[in-house]
Each structure stands twice: as C-alpha cells, then as structure tokens.
Amino acid sequence: MRIAIIGTGLSGLATGWFLLQNPVLSSSIQLTFFDSKGIGGGASGVAAGLLHPYAGASAKLNRHGWEGFKSTLMLLDVAARQLNKPVARQDGLLRIALSEKQLTDFWLSSEKYQEVRWMSAAETTAKVPYLSPYPGIFISESITVDCPLYLEGLWQACQRRGARFEVSKIDSPTQLSNFDCVVFALGAEVNNLLTDPLPIKGIKGQILCTTWPSSYPFPSFALNSQAYIIQDKGNCIVGATYERGYKNHEPDIDRAYQEIMPKAKALIPVLGETELLSCRAGIRASTPDHMPLIKKLDARHWVITGMGSKGLLYHALYAENLVKMMISELIP
Secondary structure (H helix, E strand, C coil): EEEEEEEHHHHHHHHHHHHHCCCCCCCEEEEEEECCCCCCCHHHCCCCCCCCCCCCCCCCCCCHHHHHHHHHHHHHHHHHEEEEEEEECCCCEEEEEHHHHHHHHHHHHHHHCEEEECCCCCHHHHHHCCCCCCCEEEEECCEEECCHHHHHHHHHHHHHHCCECCCCCCHHHHHHCCCCEEECCCCHHHHCCCCCCCEEEEEEEEEEEEECCCCCCCCEEEECCEEEEEEEEEEEEEEEECCCCCCHHHHHHHHHHHHHHHHHHHHHHHHHHHHHEEEEEEEEEEECCCCEEECCCCCCCCEEEECCCCCHHHHHHHHHHHHHHHHHCCCC
C-alpha cells in the first residue's frame, strides 16, 4: 500500500511513525513524505518547546491533557533513542501571576491539581532573585523540548523503517493520484489543497532569540506569565505573539519586539539588558473549539490539523487516533 503524507511537522511525522509501527501495515506499507520546506520547516520547527498539560491562560488541565502528554513522551523517547541523545529536558515551569485574573486562576489550579504547586512571592524570588516579586505556580512535570532536534530524530526513526522524503511542493491532490492514500498534515495551509475548506484559521506566532545578561545565572527551569522565557543553548527564547491579522508569513522584528519584550521585562526586568539576536515566525492552525481536527475526507484522503499552540501536547495522541481510524477503513 502506497501512502503519502504532505507535511513533515509534528503531526505529519507522528502520523508516519504510527503507520510504520502498525503491525497490520508495517510489512506492506510504502510511505513517502512531501514538504517543500524540509523536515520541520514550518511552524513546528519554530515552536518554543514547552510541553505540559496545563497550557493556556488559566492553567487549567487541558482536555485530554495527560493522554496527550504521555503520548508525546513516548515519541520523544523514540527520537532520543534514534539520535542516541536527549531531545528534551524535564526542568519544570514557573508561571508568575502578574494580574489579578492570573492570581485567581493560578491559585484555583494549585488547589485542584496536585501537580501544580502554589508559590508565594517570597518563594518565587528565592528561586529567582531578579524576578519581579509576585506569587505563582510551579509545574514540575513540564518539559522543554528541542523541537528541531526532536523532529529530526522522529524523521530518522521513520526513515529507518523505510519511509522516503521528497522536498516537493504539492499544489493539488491530483499530483499524488498514484498513491492509495494521502494524509494532509499541512497545518494552516491545508485549505490550499481542499475543494471544501475546513474551519481552520491561521494565527501567526513570532518568537525572539536574545542574549542573556551575563551577570545573572539563568534559571534551571522555564518561566512564563504573559510571555514565556526559555533557555536555549546559552541564549534566551522569548515569546510569543498571537497575530490574527497578519499580512505575510515572514518575521516582523519590530512588531514582535513591541508585543513580546514589555511582557517579558515585566516578568524579568533585567531582560532590558539583552541584545536581540533573531526573530522566527510560523503560522499556527486554529479551530473554532481550539482542539485538533482529524477527519476522513473521502475514500483516499485524510487530514490532521488544528493543533494551534498545543501542537507538542496533542500531535502524538491525535496522530495515533487518526491511524486507528485509517486502519479500520483501509483493512477489511
């Protein structure tokens, strides 16, 4: 059986892995990935890498949060074993309550979930002395993923099991008429290939890479409030924007800096001493209910999209569910 997957971001590679691992298909499948941007060349490769099941402004447990978290952990292990080195680190996440709403939401979350620990302002500044003196919550289960490395490891794991990859832009499904089955894993670009559009909207996200002030030790964990701050190879990743009215897909350093840095400096004032190194941008695919979408389009075509800002949390779980749907249809 010849199967094509258009897109080599989180969803596409995860779908490919689960297809290749399925005992019913593994001996007969011929799998080919297509992506004009290269492995992880879209929004997935730009993702900052925060993984935990309490994503979102209110820090509530996400729907299917723990299932998604555990599914992603499994694929992180696949990639790490393939590359023979870690692709993520479990360092925790400190979320600071800078507003009254955050104060209420974070406190309620800490009261409801045992994995979320409330910390007073004295406790947070004891952990990070140069932090703005506000209370917050600590999520010890949070993981920071090196997304480009993870995607490369997952691709190599698929390649090792016989998958092929073509750097090619697919403008129409008819280009893949010689395949038995085609999976669209294009994120926000999926409607470019569909006659009947899906309820998907693109949201542009930008992140900044800056230096870190040498006079201050970097925290051993990620930080988040109205912006997130993550250590990355000695530098600092700060994000992110959520732009619905974007004009193009390219980085806009001025807009990103104006939107992100005031929020980041409210959390850590010493970030005013940093040097801006670069800006990266990607387009997230969002659905009306902010949950991923997996669907059979017709006898040969399937789709996985709508990961939004929770792609790391949901991609493995929904890819596995999509493959189960496909197997039930493809195998009599």
